[in-house]
Amino acid sequence: MTTPAPLPPEALRYLEHVRVEKRLAARTVTLYTLDLEKLARFSAQVEVPLLRLQTAHIRRFVALMHGSGRGGRGIALILSGWRGFFAWAAAQGLVPSNPVQGVRAPRAPKPLPKALGVDDAVRLAEFSHDGADPWLEARDAAMVELLYGCGLRVGELAGLDVAPGPDTERLGRGWIDLQAAEAHVLGKGSKRRSLPVGAAALQALQAWLQLRATPFAPGRLDGALFVGQRGARLTAQSIWLRLRQRSQLAGLTTPVHPHMLRHSFASHLLQSSGDLRAVQELLGHANITTTQVYTRLDYQHLAQVYDQAHPRARKK
Template sequence: MTESALGAAIREFLTYLREVRQLSPHTLTNYQRDLNALLLFCDAAGLYEPDAVQESHIRQWVTGMHRKGLAGSSIQRSLSACRSLYNHLGRQAGQPRNPAAAVQAPRKPRKLPKTLDADQLDHFLSKSDDSPLGLRDLAIAELFYSSGLRLAELSSLNIHDIDRNGRLVTVTGKGSKTRTVPVGQAALTAIDNWLAQRPALAPDSDCADALFTSSRGGRLSERSIQARLRLLGRKAGMRQDVHPHMLRHSFASHMLESSGDLRAVQELLGHANIATTQIYTHLDFQHLAKVYDAAHPRARRRKPKPE
């Protein structure tokens, strides 16, 4: 079957994202899946040219995804991929009109990220053992909570990324952006204890300087890190699974609760947009509401007077 002009445009756009933008394989996979879904819809509707797609067609596409039960976040991601495609065509091929520009995904209820309070974290971080794997897992958990790192950022760390004298760690985040954030003494001590037990041999050069490795010396994968945190949480008797983002959320919430400095928390987390960081203000307000309810005389529910 002959490739349509829209199909060729999508293929060229994906090549641009891979070779020029150098997006991660995970992000590229999402773009490819979403744009392939758009292409299937357009082929079924007889829309083979990029300029044949109208806003009404994009609305039909969105309606179809919604009827299939796709989450609002998934629909929004698909729309974002479509907008990016047409923005690219506008720059490259003089395609001035973006049919997805004014189309919005169905709104979804905003869920607050799950966090652990300080007592829960102390309990969680005190239940590791002194085996090499126990020391490694504790160092991973301490570093997540100490510096608010993303899973991919921690997994890709090398030994030289830790500056013990400055008590800093340098990470590469989303969009290949590098940032340097503080590391607490508890995390540095846990890392030193792990490095004293870390396997010296590595199966390949990529693993030789990896900060966190498996028992065989290979770089510890993201999936393994997630599994080890869940195991550590179960050993500690936690009521819910502990995962990397929960520790990152806890870091952000506790930092904002103590400092009130939203801009500083934004920098520490590596958020490009402060609106992303503002979700933690809702967590802070929850804490304030609890304090208010517990302390304010007029907030307490009065017992009914006996008749």
């Protein structure tokens, strides 16, 4: 167990200040105390009094904490406590300036988007639920094919109409052009883009459109491509739930959500083509740096192939 570092009287005065005058919770005061003790131990190691520490010392300690495995969020909380202490010390005339001001914690790495393996994605796309309501089965199969085959966002899928109408532009809707094998969608930032629809998705769409209107009286449906059993346009939440249920019925170990299929579309396309610009256009990303995250997914795939296949990569 680490021995608490002795705190100078000024630090003790500050802790009393936040406890009595600022009335911070006891747990918060305890955390401030522990963090100041960390800094006191460091100041003893570098042989500089606590109130004489400079910004370079703080940055060095941040680097040491990060190198030892502490995450960016934890470091940010520690820095916040130190910043408060030195701000108080500056107001008391104990230090000329706040050495923690302007020091930031390392950014936490962005988690990679979750993507299905090719086999799992194809398994889900080809899944057929025997004994299910044919109407629901045709609709859900078409939704999966469009999400995985076109890389649509769930809002883009929910916003699709069967065909363009007089209010399509005003309402921000998209539509399907079966003859041209294209999906026209309205993405983020009200940017429209056109996407090719593959043969499997076209076949699923045609099967769905043959059944779509059958349960409803004439004029009951509006122009929505995907509707619920009462005839209303499916919401994004409904699509999430149906996809999750379908992935479980298909035997996938990971519950699938719509954005996972979008990630799978991008990752698998990049693995096959290596064309980052084309993937950017298909996803509707304004900046290619957003698309570059999929190169990291692609690297993971290559690393896994290497580990499994190369004789010098195998563990003995």
